[in-house]
Amino acid sequence: MTGNRVPIANHIDQDLLDSNPTILDHVNDAFDLDYDAITLPFTKPTWKTRWQRYCVSNENDVNKGRARASYIAGKSENVVQDRQTAKEAEVWRLTRVYDKNEVNVSKLDECESIIAFASDWLELDSPDEGIRFDSEMALKQEVAYASYLSIHTLILPAPKNRKHVADYARSVMAALDSTSYLQLSVMIPVSDPAELEQSGVSPALSEFKGDPSSTWEVWDAIRTLCDYSPRLGLALDLGQPLPPPCALKRWSSEPTRQIIIPANAFVGNAKGYPVLSKSCQEFIKEQIKTLPTIVLTETYEGIHKSGGSKAYVQYLRYMEKLSNDSATSVEQFASGYMDWLQAPLQPLLDNLDSSTYEIFEKDPIKYQKYEQATYLALLDKEPNSLTRIAVVGAGRGPLVQGAINAVEAAAEGRRIHIMAVEKNPNACVTLQGRMDEWNESKIASVELVFGDMRIIELEDEQKNDILISELLGSFGDNELSPECLDGAMRLLKPYGVSIPSYYTSYIAPLSSTKLYNEVMHMGDAKNAEMPYVVMFQAVNILSGMDKESNRKAVQQCWSYKHPSKYEFVMDRNGNPMTNYHNTRAAHLTFTIPYAGVLHGLAGYFEAHLYGNVWLSTHPERYDKEMLSWFPIYFPINTGVYLPTNSEVDVHLWRLTDNKKVWFEWSVEVFVKADEKRIKINQSKLHNHDAKYNRIEL
Amino acid sequence: MTGNRVPIANHIDQDLLDSNPTILDHVNDAFDLDYDAITLPFTKPTWKTRWQRYCVSNENDVNKGRARASYIAGKSENVVQDRQTAKEAEVWRLTRVYDKNEVNVSKLDECESIIAFASDWLELDSPDEGIRFDSEMALKQEVAYASYLSIHTLILPAPKNRKHVADYARSVMAALDSTSYLQLSVMIPVSDPAELEQSGVSPALSEFKGDPSSTWEVWDAIRTLCDYSPRLGLALDLGQPLPPPCALKRWSSEPTRQIIIPANAFVGNAKGYPVLSKSCQEFIKEQIKTLPTIVLTETYEGIHKSGGSKAYVQYLRYMEKLSNDSATSVEQFASGYMDWLQAPLQPLLDNLDSSTYEIFEKDPIKYQKYEQATYLALLDKEPNSLTRIAVVGAGRGPLVQGAINAVEAAAEGRRIHIMAVEKNPNACVTLQGRMDEWNESKIASVELVFGDMRIIELEDEQKNDILISELLGSFGDNELSPECLDGAMRLLKPYGVSIPSYYTSYIAPLSSTKLYNEVMHMGDAKNAEMPYVVMFQAVNILSGMDKESNRKAVQQCWSYKHPSKYEFVMDRNGNPMTNYHNTRAAHLTFTIPYAGVLHGLAGYFEAHLYGNVWLSTHPERYDKEMLSWFPIYFPINTGVYLPTNSEVDVHLWRLTDNKKVWFEWSVEVFVKADEKRIKINQSKLHNHDAKYNRIEL
Structure with a gap:
């Protein structure tokens, strides 16, 4: 203990x-x-x-249960105190000394x-x-x-x-x-x-x-x-x-x-x-x-x-x-991090350090699931075949290891070639150190490619059957998985498979004095304009299941699918010419069964890896042992009171200007009266002008 | 014109x-x-x-009245554009150039x-x-x-x-x-x-x-x-x-x-x-x-x-x-001052300059009313009698002149002696210059006393029958008239008369984007914590007359009466030992007939001078020609949405710590649903910690 x-x-x-x-x-x-x-x-x-002698007259108002204040210098209508007491009371009001x-x-x-x-x-x-x-x-x-x-x-x-x-x-x-x-x-x-x-x-x-x-x-x-x-x-x-x-x-x-x-x-x-x-x-x-x-x-x-x-x-x-x-x-794991606001990682902009990888690799669930998904994908390949796999964002190699484990389990003569792509030059040193061990396998070969998955060049014959990535953030797309995978689709054959194949962001209105106070007392109004990664503890989700309208307590915002079912206009490098197809807008209505104060939005995600294998931080079906993701918190700069049986409309956007990606959000509150939906409150638009918390492409 | x-x-x-x-x-x-x-x-x-060619497909959706966006790189489900158009559209999205x-x-x-x-x-x-x-x-x-x-x-x-x-x-x-x-x-x-x-x-x-x-x-x-x-x-x-x-x-x-x-x-x-x-x-x-x-x-x-x-x-x-x-x-008069936020005067703390007196003395109504009130008060005195009048806060002398005019009109052998009390040493020079002229009158004599009305000493035989003051601010008591007159009561005989005899503060909820923006964009959150004197123009009073509950659009906060009907504990100088009897609290409910956004409170006052003579800035009965007072504005730091048929509870306090006087305020909003009163919003408490906008005693 x-x-x-x-x-x-x-x-x-x-x-x-x-x-x-x-x-x-x-x-x-x-x-x-x-x-x-x-x-x-x-x-x-x-x-x-003593206080009562100064401040309360018991004489006239005994029958009212509680006496009224009455002092000569005072505010009351019935003046019953003697002058001496009144004077003592005024001296007390001036000096306030205990015996x-x-x-x-x-x-x-x-x-x-x-x-x-x-x-x-x-x-x-x-x-x-x-x-x-x-x-x-x-x-x-x-x-x-x-x-x-x-x-x-x-x-x-x-x-x-x-x-x-x-x-x-x-x-x-x-x-x-x-x-x-x-x-x-x-x-x-x-x-x-x-x-x-x-x-x-x-x-x-x-x-x-x-x-x-x-x-x-x-x-x-x-x-x-x-x-x-x-x-x-x-x-x-x-x-x-x-x-x-x-x-x-x-x-x-x-x-x-x-x-x-x-x-x-x-x-x-x-x-x-x-x-x-x-x-x-x-x-x-x-x-x-x-x-x-x-x-x-x-x-x-x-x-x-x-x-x-x-x-x-x-x-x-x-x-x-x-x-x-x-x-x-x-x-x-999170002890000490409960309700602690962390700025989301920007692994695309910043190179992670080894200790960060170390922490993520400790997750007892995530890599099992990736291995299981890869295994199922390989089972769908013919026995005695070679499958080319690209692991994009290989980090220190856990997904590479997982793929090797998977092909060994899939057996029946299946072989794999892994292209391990990593843009972090420091992590590449670690990867090089594991190459000998990996290439000992008779049925797997590993090739290391240093570079950004959106930029590296490859020949048609190098294209892959399976693309494995772990680019997901606390809100799914918030670490730019959609943009990176858009660029990595060049590494995949037509009809190739991406693991994950799609992911969905979820949101719910929350109340938390703790989180609100953290944001509001950091001294800069800008702090209410960015999302945070937080392990929730003193947090209450305000929305409930509404059977009448079939509204859920936690609702889906949007999804990304890889490969996309749409065809994009490409630039000469094979990347989409603009990023505007990755913008998203959600307009969701939540039912609030019991009064509370809205302090922001809680964000979660769910990712389909392959077959029946899912990753989820959705509060109704997350894996309690999975450590890799805390939820995301979008703050609202004023506590918004939500009466019992009110409705809150949440607007959330994922926006881009081709250089960056960011979120904006706002809420409106309604009550029902006389069969009508009456607006009672709303927030401002959050994060429209925040300069420093956009995610760099 | x-x-x-x-x-x-x-x-x-x-x-x-x-x-x-x-x-x-x-x-x-x-x-x-x-x-x-x-x-x-x-x-x-x-x-x-051109834009429609890029962004809207007219082909498939002609019957829907409005076409859907459809571009290869885009978000829509029906991809009907040819590749060339799609590419031009993406280039436009990147570059955005007009022909x-x-x-x-x-x-x-x-x-x-x-x-x-x-x-x-x-x-x-x-x-x-x-x-x-x-x-x-x-x-x-x-x-x-x-x-x-x-x-x-x-x-x-x-x-x-x-x-x-x-x-x-x-x-x-x-x-x-x-x-x-x-x-x-x-x-x-x-x-x-x-x-x-x-x-x-x-x-x-x-x-x-x-x-x-x-x-x-x-x-x-x-x-x-x-x-x-x-x-x-x-x-x-x-x-x-x-x-x-x-x-x-x-x-x-x-x-x-x-x-x-x-x-x-x-x-x-x-x-x-x-x-x-x-x-x-x-x-x-x-x-x-x-x-x-x-x-x-x-x-x-x-x-x-x-x-x-x-x-x-x-x-x-x-x-x-x-x-x-x-x-x-x-x-x-106010042209150029409309919706202009002014810090209220602190005439007790600061000595006014002559040009400020000059502006106030231009009021065509106020001094007429004072003269009329003094005239009526003199008529209630016996003919052929001497009435002692103290003018406290004589300024440059308009009230002294008014009293002389009044006694001349009252006639029938009435005479007055005026004690003109003024604490502003500079104004005293002006007063001295008028003494000869005033003392030419056969039925009036004027005596000049330099000093604070709360401090000057006087013998019993110098006490006065009538005490005339003009210490009222835009909200009545906000320039410390109650405190000053408490101290000046020593100058009055028992059963003497004060002009004004009492005054009342009024308040109403207001909406004004202009005023709100002025307060919020001054760059310091403290600016939303102080009342302002403002000539209202782009202002809308949100409350209405509610016949059912008999609630008024503009409601009474509290009153001060002089002399007070209460007896206070006095210090050795004859002033009340503490100022706590001048604290006040108001809790008022307003009916809001049509939705609006509350940006603050509008404050007014009404003063009874004598007989049937009143001063009023109450919006339903103010004298349109009176220039001396603009209303007061108590801001609320967030626009508070008030739905149609809502109720707003206004809390307002006048507080003191014996050294200063200040106001605090807050609001709560309710709607009626299913016969119940449901809270839907509230403000914080305003001005509880503002250090610089308290009125010095």
């Missing part, structure tokens, strides 16, 4: 702190129990009492392993304007004090009032602006139980209609108002029943920094030990891949019969082990 | 050009007829013939006074991908040739196919990117007659239900995809019937560079002369304020009995005169 350790924190409540106010004792106890940190309330009830007995933490050395909960009685979204403003002031005081103590994260109480979510968000933004390093997390319940009940869904049911989205929608409103501040995170509270998977998966693309699991979210197993429900296990197993801090609360309350207070953390450590053990080859 | 000359162009069609191909002759003829320019088709039919006889213009000196129409047969939005790509290539050829000739504007044929509007826009953007100076105008019909008919509207009817918006919506999609390129304009084609005013007013906020009026859009008057319909006259009169080029076409066709071909331009010159003559004082 080589996985990561998930940080887990134990929550120390006010009662425990009152019984032993020495924070370091609690930290050390937690370490002993295999925790990594503790969480605690930042302020004491004494502070609440030592109003806070639970006061020493710098206590703060290293703690996460603090801000006062849970703050009402940043109170209907009362006075209470809102005074709550914001109290929050700023906590934030300033937390910064002073170098506390790294403050968790804010959950918003309660959808109508005043903009007020809540504004206060959060003001708090963020008032410090430089402090992280703020907004506590958000994973569901609204009232909403689940209304939808007729108990958490046990898997059938579900409708979209229990209000808690996610509140979170989305806050982070959008806060302009995706990288210091704003989400503390997901699992104290409520989990919503059905369709709604749950939405959280996977959010910046979840803490997952709060109260002890009563565990169920007792047969022996009375606390365990999580199946769906909760699945959810946690996915979530912990991004290493949020798990906050366990109420562990001392004795809610479960067996295992005691440490049973919860033990169970989580067990889940961590399960998650790490079940990681796929790709996940292990 | 001091108005501007509206540029008018005459269209020279191909027949006229064929009869006399010397462009300069046509230009000179146009000048003689009081035109400023000519328009003409840029290419000849010979070019169309001299394929273009109407070829000399630099011909181009100064012409606007060119791009080939009207280009199908940038054809359903056929091949035709689209080849049309784009032909457009780029025209654009390159136009740039070579320094032609400043090319008018593009109207888009025809909503489904492929993204393809159209992409080609336009590519054309813009391929040049640096050339302006492109997209021709858009003012309405879709089919749509008008469907809505049961003939242009004569003023009653109208529904929203004939498709031509506007197409334009909006194109310019949004093109990211509001400042080189992209609109050529509005009045060849179709005008839609009803509600839909028509939408065009007023768009960058209309040309208005195309075919002769047949004129009707014959009693004598057979061509005139425009009443609604068309109104529309043109508004539009020509922004000086688009009026393009008259078909003037030689003899469509009207009387007046000949020059009757059309004569009529337009007559309308130009009417428009200039009817300009209001404000329009004349």
Whole structure:
């Protein structure tokens, strides 16, 4: 097991702190129990009492359940405070100083392993304007004090009032602006139980209609108002029943920094030990891949019969082990590269280095498939015949080796001659070194040709029966396979075979705060104008299968076939005179079953090699062990809100000017109302003027 | 008459050009007829013939009405071209050269006074991908040739196919990117007659239900995809019937560079002369304020009995005169400042210079109203009494003079003592110069006090009955009137009167490509984070009166009253200890009857001076002759699309930290579907971290 350790924190409540106010004792106890940190309330009830005396009158409004702010200098209509209190309140507003007995933490050395909960009685979204403003002031005081103590994260109480979510968000933004390093997390319940009940869904049911989205929608409103501040995170509270998977998966693309699991979210197993429900296990197993801090609360309350207070953390450590053990080859291979934006390779422009080849050659699937495809192609040749094969882009030789293996398996007197074409002079040295070994074979001969497959000259008798290439990028055609193979068709006899014979690009709308933030906070608007290669993790595909219109969640953009069924006008070198036949345009409509924010497009490809042999990164049918391709990500420069049951039209173009190739893209959003399709939003056209991210021919 | 000359162009069609191909002759003829320019088709039919031979096969698809592109090197399925033609087509795609006889213009000196129409047969939005790509290539050829000739504007044929509007826009953007100076105008019909008919509207009817918006919506999609390129304009084609005013007013906020009026859009008057319909006259009169080029076409066709071909331009010159003559004082005063973004004044921080006072004192209305209010306030005093008046912010003395005039009018033995308070030491010199003149009055005495109204000290017996101030900004409170008057209340006796006694801020959602472009193309994202003072012209208020919910188009944010009805905690100088009581929050919902793009908020104010005397910039009841205040503009950093019948929630806050005052704002958009209110979009929070645009206390 080589996985990561998930940080887990134990929550120390006010009662425990009152019984032993020495924070370091609690930290050390937690370490002993295999925790990594503790969480605690930042302020004491004494502070609440003082704040309320200043800012809330309990006298007149007892019957309203919640008192209104009322101070002489204030905004409220009922002035009931005495002058002395009013003056103290104004002095507080000016100075904002705690008494030592109003806070639970006061020493710098206590703060290293703690996460603090801000006062849970703050009402940043109170209907009362006075209470809102005074709550914001109290929050700023906590934030300033937390910064002073170098506390790294403050968790804010959950918003309660959808109508005043903009007020809540504004206060959060003001708090963020008032410090430089402090992280703020907004506590958000994973569901609204009232909403689940209304939808007729108990958490046990898997059938579900409708979209229990209000808690996610509140979170989305806050982070959008806060302009995706990288210091704003989400503390997901699992104290409520989990919503059905369709709604749950939405959280996977959010910046979840803490997952709060109260002890009563565990169920007792047969022996009375606390365990999580199946769906909760699945959810946690996915979530912990991004290493949020798990906050366990109420562990001392004795809610479960067996295992005691440490049973919860033990169970989580067990889940961590399960998650790490079940990681796929790709996940292990890509560990550290998850959600990491890479500029796509330009192997045509740049010569790859040997270590890059080394990584690609480690793929346990790709070369097997090529070998299998070559084998099937050779089986379709007569026994006792010679087949001429061109391997274009031979690299360090894996496809050459695969072809030799294939002819040996095909047997029955079949022989091959391989023309290994490579334009990278450095890789040619490696190829030369393998020639002796290859030419030991009785049924295969290998000839090395240095040069660009579009330029090398050859005689008619040198033409080949089979052309093997591995020029595909994450989006299929994005490393210029179509253009290179156009030029390499000269190496093939009429009716010759190309492996791959055709390939198709696929696309789907995605949501990912992580990717969006990476692109938007790189400091240059141009960064939103290029596609990236990314191993997706905190990413959610927003589109769904739409049975009515037969629309798929992941849709086909376009294909390239080799040899082409069209005849081109050729130049004197036998290459197409222009590249305009390789332009493509796609206009696709996706159905969005549950509200989300579009941050870009996910691109995949599928290639037919030969017979029944395919390569695929399509999310519904990719080979989990194949390492060679991560998906591609086309960013959109503004988060585009997609309501439940909306439709998004994606436009994507592959363009060329004969010197370069590039993609442009845009989206439009529609909802259906009164049987009509109404446009509600659209993006600009992306990448129309990007100068540096075109792919050189 | 001091108005501007509206540029008018005459269209020279191909027949006229064929009869006399010397462009300069046509230009000179146009000048003689009081035109400023000519328009003409840029290419000849010979070019169309060649392009079609290359790119379109007429053989197989004659019956489909429109042929498909089909070339050997191409993308189409039916390959019918001969090899020679296919080769010529590919050579064209590579080189793109005109024959001299394929273009109407070829000399630099011909181009100064012409606007060119791009080939009207280009199908940038054809359903056929091949035709689209080849049309784009032909457009780029025209654009390159136009740039070579320094032609400043090319008018593009109207888009025809909503489904492929993204393809159209992409080609336009590519054309813009391929040049640096050339302006492109997209021709858009003012309405879709089919749509008008469907809505049961003939242009004569003023009653109208529904929203004939498709031509506007197409334009909006194109310019949004093109990211509001400042080189992209609109050529509005009045060849179709005008839609009803509600839909028509939408065009007023768009960058209309040309208005195309075919002769047949004129009707014959009693004598057979061509005139425009009443609604068309109104529309043109508004539009020509922004000086688009009026393009008259078909003037030689003899469509009207009387007046000949020059009757059309004569009529337009007559309308130009009417428009200039009817300009209001404000329009004349603000000429040159229309849609010009100004940073709001900070008179508290900066001392105004004498010329600024001079401009403000020219207002023919404001000082009359102050005088009238003071007069009414004095009438409410006993005859034969002395009234003490403080004029705070006396400036160069207009309010002092007004008070003296008022007491002379009030008569009946009333006398006044004026304490003129001014913090600007330079203005105090001017005030000193007027003292002798003022003190000549038998019933008024004036005392000059140099200092900040919040700081100057005074004895109880110096306190005043009336406090007169003119501290209001474009949004009422935005020049810190509330804070200054809080401090000046010390100068007033208990139960004294403030003129103004209260003021209210108003807001409405607006659309304006002009203002949005000004803000977005100033090069610094911070520019979208501050309010501006602007005399609106190419601005459209998007909200409407909603009778069902009783929502108004322009809504009230908040008010300030002086003296306040609240008692504040005071510091030892008699000023409020903190400024937090002057914070405000507004959450307003507007109904949007017709689709539009929100580019920001328009702010106004209304102040009650005394009795029935008001100052107002509220668009439904402002005094057209009052010059002192332009509205305020709060920008939104992305154009937010508002569908027909949507609702927009506006959040606006006035905030303070005791040192400064600033505004923050945001919007959320909703539509109603299935009786539910569904969120479809929102903005970020604006101005939360802007450091330089807060108003210093």
